[in-house]
Amino acid sequence: MTITDELLTQHGLSEAEYKKIADILKREPSLTELGIFSVMWSEHCSYKSSRVHLRRLPTKGPAVLQGPGENAGIIDIGEGLAVAFKIESHNHPSFIEPFQGAATGVGGILRDIFTMGARPIAAMNSLRFGPLHKQQNKRILEGVVGGIAFYGNCFGVPTVGGEIYFADCYSQNPLVNAFALGIFEKDKIFYGRASGVGNPVIYVGAKTGRDGIHGATMASAGFGEDAGAKRPNVQIGDPFMEKLLLEACVEAMHKGLIVGIQDMGAAGLTCSSCEMGARAGTGVELDLDAVPQREAHMTGYEIMLSESQERMLLVAAKEKERDLVEVFHKWGLDAVTVGHVTNDGMLRARQHGAVIAEIPNRALADEAPVYQRPLLPPKSTLSSRLDDYTFLDGCEPSLIETFLSETGDWNRVLTLAVSSPNLASRRWVWQQYDHMVQSNTMVGPGSDAAVVRVKGTRKALTMTLDGPGYRVARNPREGAKLAVAESCRNIVCSGGRPLAATNCLNFGNPEHPEVMWQFSEVVDGMTEACDFFGTPITGGNVSFYNETFGGDIYPTPVLGMVGLVEDIAFVTTSSFRDEGDSILLVEPVQRLVGKVNLEDERALQNFIASTIREGLVKSAHDASEGGLAVALAECCYSNLHRGPIGAEVEIPSHLEIRKDLFGEVSTRVLMSTTNPAAVRERAEAGGLNFRELGKVGGKRLIFHYESVRIVDIDIDELESAWRQALPKLLS
Amino acid sequence: MKFGVVIFPGSNCEHDCYYVIQSVLGKSVEYIWHQDTSVKGFDAVILPGGFAYGDYLRTGALAKFSPVMNAIADFAKKGGLVFGICNGFQILTEAGLLPGALLRNVGLKYVCEFEYLRTEAMDTPFTNVLTKGQLLRIPIGHGDGNFFADPDTLKRIEGNGQVVFRYADRYGRITPEANPNGSLNNIAGIVNEQRNVLGMMPHPDRSSEEILGSADGKLIFESMVNALVIPSL
Amino acid sequence: MRATVIVTLKPTVLDPQGMTIHRSLASLGLTDITDVRQGKIFHVQLKEGNREQVERLAKEVLTNPVIEEYRIIWE
Amino acid sequence: MRATVIVTLKPTVLDPQGMTIHRSLASLGLTDITDVRQGKIFHVQLKEGNREQVERLAKEVLTNPVIEEYRIIWE
């Protein structure tokens, strides 16, 4: 068959790319080969627009055992243990079918973790939706949350944290970024390598159907029968199948039966086989007739490109083949030999006896085009109107007006703030997530960062997600630095030391020079801050083409920071604990909004870390969105293990009342302690401003400002306004 | 004294139970594979939480056909201690080892949160260190924990004092607000007539250490240990 | 050969799903609908004959007699 | 007046529930059953007439058009 321009467009391939393909093959590709190239050279799999920039990210460090390039990054946490973690986006599928899109997103990231031999012990997610006063956005949120809960709960991984943010730009393009972290012994790491010429290539998990074969299928629908049934299916998640895969893979790994392993994610069988071959410098020959198929009359094209979920590709030593199959049978799973490793470096697929594709693995995995796309600073950026109060972004206009104009009734303004969409309690969401399974969750959703203990040690892991879209839209470079600074601060406030990070870069259309400029700036900002804090990026994901009504979304880099708590005794939460404790505000001399001074940030974080280690700190809370007033309220009622507790404080006056209460100043911490004098010493030694604001206690939250009592509100009332806001918005 | 923790395909709290028995209580424990046909050598058997067979069809519906369930039924008939937690409770009702059924939560959503449980019966091998009315803080995590039984069965269960735990508020009051899933009479856990089989939706395995937010769950496992040491209990 | 098994909650058993759907209808103006009850339906393929395997499937697997009842429709 | 709405996954869409049920049957000796697919059934009561309310219920509330299809049976 001849390759028409139309066919190329359907496959998202340019003329130039097609020429390159023909050069590599030294002939015209078959349709199947064209399809294979199109998925492997797609933005999603090849990173052709982002690669030149991602190269700049810092990826090395003392703790890093595996940086970018594998299914997940791996860091050493001592005592012979390592953790693998990564974040990945499932934005577009979640818009098409919120429940299944989000569910399969969770499934995908979990596979990336246990593919490496690590057992997933924690998951988080970062979500972005359009404003909740629009009906459609409610449905999307409910579907996405339901899907995450459905998959994670059944699989048995605790969903211990995450973040949700509402803004107009996400209306037609929600963001669903799923993070997972797994733990294992550092000498038991597995890689996606098809080593050992002659070794069998084994297919395990779900059967292959015409799932998620994107627009590309339309091209194939032309020939063969029942073209109607060839429309790509929405992928359905099967968490039970995935759980069986986990157990079977882990057992097979421990029994030493696996040489190489990789999940079938994006680009399915094609991607896993050519990447495993390329990494090992080998060839992979597949017999597609042997591939378990769910639907009749599937073409080789469809089998190679299908993105059916819950499938893995393994390479085993010839003599261990039978034992391997036995392990999978024990778990009620099929394991089918679908090919073998060759020495010619080719990906070769046979169907009905004929060779239907024959391509060098390297060409697919490593020789994809790389683009240096034009960069151009956008003319018009986001208005600065909400710089001090970014949480108002995406709120109903009337609410914004009231908030910005109300001058008398500060009880009311505070209540409005805590029950606004971006600050309201996320309880309605995380209550649907099993955040306790595996019995390691010391700090679940609702504090600055989640903390899970590491059984058999005194240690714990702490993790957080942060993606300040509005800030990045206003200033990509500074916004990216803020994301790094704040996620490190959250880790430190929880008693941990930041070790490394993963990132999910959600951007608009890379063919827009403005978007690529934002991307480049973000990478530079992230690089600068990660270098500064010594937190390398060990992996991540890039999602382009996020557009609403033709407009690009905010550039939304989501950072997933992982830290180590040396001793569970250091674990600290954001909530006030006991009557009479002193409430402290500690911050650098220079107060910044929308920017961060890294030196000051380090000074503050060192101070927090050392005072926690000295046992001086009862609670520590990073005061960011909603400013001091909201942070104080959160300290009063964020403790899930007991009811709210009140506080009486003096709000420092610098500028004007609204800004002093709600202004979002970077680099601050709210603490409570029984020993303010000692903490003051440490703060001042660190060149930081120290202020004793007041005391914990009672059942009311009371603010004094320039010796006027401006807020005096029953803390239970405020808490229930905060807690019930989201359910109300959704009903 | 040896505990057994059953693994069904899709169980996901087996390690949690194992850890409590071994590392918190310091007792010996082994896993039991669902295909096993005997539970010989075990003094108590725990059916852990999770999603056996994905909870597809109905919770516990497919798990009840596992070969090990026959062995567990005999074990129970002979007076052996059987403890079903969450999915384990659902499996025990499906298998007919406990009365009633667990319906979808009235809210239709999965709920994961700490609850207060009021102890209703201490004359069981699972509650012998507890006092009547004692409040325990133990978390739930389920989408189908809504206990149901037909009127006669319910009357019988209540009459025999088979209700072991009820959802309560923090003052120990049995109120509709304190009921997280719509269970009849706020029932959170019951025993069989012989009182040697307990099923409960809340997770003592997730609340046996202070660092996890509560150690109240440990009291239930300790009661089992007592009962095995002094069978008269 | 094809059979359909319909499993429904007994009339005396509360159906939260059906109730929730029904409650949501007023807001959609579907005010003439007075009741909704949800059940499960299973499409079963079987080799010729052997109807009692479907009977067993329905009775022992697909239905929990404490709360549900079933009906088999042969095609 | 009574109507029954049957909602099933589109034929080519994966049905993990049905598959899992089917896979578990062999061990029960129900080997003649070659396939099981699960769907939902809704029994709807409505005041005389107004059939299009049931049409809307089925289309807009009970069915997810991306993966499911529905059938209405009038009684």
Ligand SMILES: Nc1ncnc2c1ncn2[C@@H]1O[C@H](COP(=O)(O)OP(=O)(O)O)[C@@H](O)[C@H]1O
């Ligand atoms: N934003 C990023 N920062 C660092 N590494 C990245 C980023 N995006 C992708 N990578 C790395 O590129 C590799 C390919 O990513 P991906 O195709 O998403 O892997 P997978 O197919 O296993 O999901 C991975 O090792 C990933 O960590």
Ligand SMILES: [Mg+2]
């Ligand atoms: Mg992968």
